[in-house]
Amino acid sequence: MQTVANVMDMEIEVPAGDQAVALGAAMFAATAAGVHASMAEAQRVMSSGTERVYRPDPEQAKRYDELYARYLRLGAFVQRELTPGM
Secondary structure, eight states, rough: OHHHHHHTOEEEESSSSSSSHHHHHHHHHHHHHHHHSHHHHHHHHHHOOOOEOOOOHHHHHHHHHHHHHHHHHHHHHHHHHSSSSO
């Protein structure tokens, strides 16, 4: 998860409990049924809390940004070289 936080350059919160997907579905259902006025309210009331938070390492996040920029340049180069008439 630390790598994901670094690549996305954002905090990743890992929910407590092992049924986060089912809980999310229940939140949507409760909101659709009118039990809660909004998803934000359903999350506030029904959330199981956060087990752990992964925060991005600024140096690693910058490195991934640089690598992504290189990847885009490589993709553009390959497309130019392999596309007839460009």
